Amino acid sequence: MSILVFVEDWNGAYKKASFEAVAYAKSWATMNGNRVIAVTNTSAPAGELAGYGADHIIQIGLGSTAMGIAGQLKELSAEVSGIVIAGTSLGRSLAPALSALTGGALSTNTISLPLSVSPLQVKRGAFSSKGIETIELNNDMPIVSFVPNSIGLEPVAGEGNLERREVSSNDALEVLSTEVASGKVALPEAEAVVSAGRGLKGPENWGMIEELADVLGAATACSKPVSDIGWRPHSEHVGQTGIQVNPNLYIAIGISGAIQHLAGVSASKTIVVVNTDPEAPFFKAADYGIVGDAFEVVPKLVNALRAFKAAS
């Protein structure tokens, strides 16, 4: 039997979460003596996948929508005892669609490797990071969708063999266009996030936030009111009702740390807070804090980081 892993690419390049998915599948497969079958697009560099544990790689002409791809994966899942899908925006539609099509029990928002394999138990985030659930997936083809960045990457030595298959894809949904900002780090996958709130006073002050993000190779984010008043796009809104992030580093500038904001960011590994108010609730959820005016602290921090990068 095998663990099937879906490997997503964007214009022929793999997302980091895709390697993490293969590594996840490898860890799971090792626990129950299975092989890893990776399913990827014909136009993607399949060879890279063996280095994370893919034993067998099937290239197909992937459909362009979650439903289309779900139907294709179902076709390929005959001899499969488990499926791994990274919780990217595509994966978050694909995994439940595939679960409904195949009857495979599903855990989404998963934040651990399998705790046990038969039956499968994993941990997942619930109640907007205010709780962690251990869930049991009790059937013969469990599907795990995990939160990108929550597992980590472990390269392994390996050689995968490659196979090309024709699997047709059907979906009544027509893709008219896609628009993805190039050169910007996508928020859900970012390893570092620089986030700013109403303390910034107005949209014209985001230059220094972008500079800070730039030195760190970070994505930019904002609090909910900032996107509601249109200072920043909705796609940057993080928190309980926005995007939930768990980067290695989250820097919050001029954000008070309301419970709804924390709910979406508190899983970040290291949190830095810059706020003029020493009583701001965010400090209680932070690892490092600076009480100070963003307009003074941020430019200094940009310079200090530039100096650090230049020296290292």
Add this chain to the structure above:
Amino acid sequence: MDLLCTHSNLGANHNPTMNILVCISHVPDTTAKINFTADGTALDPAGVQFVINPYDEFGLTKALHVKEAQGGTITVINVGPATTEPTLRKALAIGADKAVRIDATPMDAITVAKELKNHISANSYDLIICGQESIDYNGQQVPAMLAALLEQPFANACVGLSLDNGTATATSEIDGGHATYKASLPMVIGGKKGLVEEKDLRIPNMRGIMSARTKPLEVVPATEGEGPTKPVSFEKPAGKAAVKMVDAENVDELVRLLHEEAKAI
């Protein structure tokens, strides 16, 4: 105003009246402190206030906008025990025409999706709007499962929807950008802020609250058995160690800590 619009008004663009289903999840208020029962197997509801899932509020207001533009009926539905009825009544007070509660205490999303599918197959809806995610179990599962079960087109993380004579154009957030889709109705939407703007969200007014009391709330028996997943236990995340404060004049020290201690840069 709402009542006047329920009868078909074939506007200049020949839009047919719409039979819309809005799926409503009943969740702890965003400010709720979350605790689990002593044996750790379930949420402890003591002291928790429940509300309409915030993502679903955008869907409900969107449904009202559609109805106001082209006429139709809005049904709200929840799969849950009788304790969810106040949430459905609130949705009626905001402007839905009728409510359905499928009487079940579902343990997983697939069971919810199958119950919804059974209801939808027996009634015909032109548009099914769910919230992208409910903020209790954060599964993001029901909408895509439902679309797959119904074999209907699906747009998730939907931040814009326009309808023209039975054809929908939907804009969805994707990682780092947007995608625009086209589909023939009926379809399933996983909605979020952007479907309507925050400032346009409807809240119940006195007249709405009064009329909600007499709007129909139908209770339907469950048809599905147990699903394949089972919660084993819940725990709270480990708390953070005390914050280390760094002087605003000494950002170099922060850089050092981030590098040497946190290994974050």
